[in-house]
Amino acid sequence: MGATVLAFLVCRTHPADLPTQPPTPAPPPSCFASLADYLLASAGECPLSWNGVTLYGRIDVGVGYETHGVPFNGAYPNGVETLISKNSNGSRTTILPNGLGQSNVGVKGDEPIAPDWSLVFNFQAGFNPYYPQLANGPRSLVQNNLAGLEFQSGNGDSSRAGQLFNTIAYAGISNRTFGEVTVGRHDSLILDGLGRYDAMGAAPAFSVIGASNTVAGDRGHRERPLQHLGST
Numbered sequence: 675m676g677a678t679v680l681a682f683l684v685c686r687t688h689p690a691d692l693p694t695q696p697p698t699p700a701p702p703p704s705c706f707a708s709l710a711d712y713l714l715a716s717a718g719e720c721p722l723s724w725n726g727v728t729l730y731g732r733i734d735v736g737v738g739y740e741t742h743g744v745p746f747n748g749a750y751p752n753g754v755e756t757l758i759s760k761n762s763n764g765s766r767t768t769i770l771p772n773g774l775g776q777s778n779v780g781v782k783g784d785e786p787i788a789p790d791w792s793l794v795f796n797f798q799a800g801f802n803p804y805y806p807q808l809a810n811g812p813r814s815l816v817q818n819n820l821a822g823l824e825f826q827s828g829n830g831d832s833s834r835a836g837q838l839f840n841t842i843a844y845a846g847i848s849n850r851t852f853g854e855v856t857v858g859r860h861d862s863l864i865l866d867g868l869g870r871y872d873a874m875g876a877a878p879a880f881s882v883i884g885a886s887n888t889v890a891g892d893r894g895h896r897e898r899p900l901q902h903l904g905s906t
Contacts, residue, residue: 747828749807761818
């Protein structure tokens with residue numbers, strides 16, 4: 675009798691009534707599957723990280739036409755003066771680096787050293803994407819010291835003066851409860867404020883508030899959050 679009932683229940687059971695395991699989600703596609711996948715991925719989707727240490731960077735290149743411009747200068751952080759200046763000496767088509775932000779390469783990390791405590795650091799170098807040299811505003815001034823306005827190339831002061839880590843360079847400790855203390859070279863409060871209230875995003879090619887050293891006299895541009903390996 676028991677065997678008959680069991681056989682009847684088995685015959686009446688439908689596959690949809692049986693318990694099932696949730697399907698295993700497919701792994702996300704690797705951003706390293708091909709060069710195209712890597713170039714199209716954002717920094718958040720494809721970090722170059724190992725044990726809490728991340729290598730990051732940005733390359734900003736372009737071409738522009740200026741009705742009143744100056745020749746390109748590889749030492750000047752912005753390459754050319756995109757706003758009309760006293761030394762604007764003619765119309766020209768020119769390479770235009772760092773129009774939306776400084777090309778840079780850096781390394782940052784967040785290494786646990788105790789429960790809720792970690793060592794943090796960030797070192798970044800701004801460079802010219804067209805020439806193998808670090809951004810150096812004072813050098814661009816020296817190069818044009820004895821040149822008349824009509825013969826000058828792009829130049830302007832900047833705290834990027836050819837240092838190895840000429841953008842930010844700091845290290846410190848971080849705690850989930852008490853916050854973070856770091857020592858070294860940081861962005862200024864003025865620079866942070868410009869990034870939040872400048873309608874042009876403090877881009878060197880477009881901002882007249884401070885990105886092009888017009889008013890605020892900061893580093894030469896705003897360091898915006900990294901969105902992509904290239905532009906940026």
